[in-house]
Amino acid sequence: MSTATTDAPAALPIPRTAVDSQPITLARAVKAEWIKWRSLRSTWTVLGAAVIGMLAVGLIVAYNTRHLTGNQDANDLSSSATLQGFFLGQLLIGALGVLFVSSEFSTGMIRSTFAAVPKRLPVLCAKLVVFFVVTAVAMTTITVITFVASQALIGHYRTGFSLSDPGVWRIVLGTSLYMVLVGVIGGMIGWMVRSTPGSLVSFFALLFVLPELLSLFASTGRHIAQFLPSQAGEAFAVAQPESPHLSPGAGVLVLCAWVVAGIVAAAFSLHRRDA
Template sequence: MTTTVHRFAAASRMEWIKLRTLRSTWWTLAVTVAGATGIGVAVGANSKDASADLTNNVLAGVAPGLLLVGVLGVLTMTGEYSSGMIRATLAAVPDRPLLLTAKATVFGLVTLVLGEVTAFVAFLAGRAALHGRLTAPGLGQPGVLRAVVLSGAGIALMGLFGLGLGAIVRHSAAALATYVGVVFVAGQLLLAVAPAAVRWVPPAIVGDSLGVSRTASGDLSPWAGPAVLCGYAAVALGAGAWTLTRRDG
């Protein structure tokens, strides 16, 4: 047990060094927070209906994070294959499930911090931009803090989903196309053929379940939504671990 813990700690340190030295990590952080601010302000300034869920309105700023952090998750995995670094990584950590666990742990913690910063920035920026005649939501009001925190967690879970897809597909272009298709395009297709099923699509879960202070009829509850996203991420990472053990580096 001690040996496994030591190997996991060493693998995690290695993954942290690789992640923080990637320029794409810092660009994603900057663009995600900037996008959250801009969209939060734009949506807040254009909110007119006092009866609407204003918390949900201003949390629209988390939307870019679902794409950007998911893409970062894909590239964090596939980039090792395209650069050839995966050979050195596997030489250092031959235990592939352990390697993916360490990578997912480090990436998940980093993107959770990023997601929470994004959600709080979107909320505060959008709240400040609301028209003076509207009562701005406060973090102490029922369901508001929960909506902000879960929205940030949703971003991290989508990043882990992207990481799992990257481990399964390995090729950047194909994995990115799969991520965009599954996460975004599928929702539009379902909207046309099976509208009731749209609530199971990740962007709808984040927008209609996680990022709301009050849940509308027919949507997943604020706690069922995160459970479904956790399931998606777990399945992708589990399949990724299985794939890594069945292929040569």
């Protein structure tokens, strides 16, 4: 008696769903940071306040100095007089740099960011690129507009300055460059301190408190203070900076050195510390 045997059907392969995974690149990290920037109302609010403040202060200074009097300060009659709004602008752009970084640590979003981009240096670079490009465009544009508008107001009453005058472009572009680089320093402080209040206090101390403390030590302190970010910036952004001061070229180099040192310190902090 024979028994018929039937072969069991072969198991069918389980289909696998293809996952379209794309490599992490700096360009994609920059795109992600740009989306964050666009979606945060606070970034536009602070940046808008800096833009409006620059123009408002410039027009106020122009109106108050439209007539020559004997008791006016020399700085109020210089080519950089109507750009004094940068004193307010540096505060706002510096705070913007801090908030763009520290707000993610405050909300815990930084964990999601590092989960999406495990290598932390691209995140730092992406935030830096977005912040630098946006603030550079905004501050350069409003600085030129402020200078032209305020000098046009002065021109109705007396002779003012024009962009073609010697040294004016250096002051106009130097003013915007100073605010942008100070904002970058604020951002790097945000990476290192991580707390928004602590970062803001550290930023204000570096820009304003430390120079005042050094000024208490007579000429030695003042000579040291000229190498701080605020004093170095004034060397190329102000027509008649306080003495002693660096040359405009040396001021740019010193401020850039502060920026580079901040980026290196922030990168080292990211490498050594967890989110």
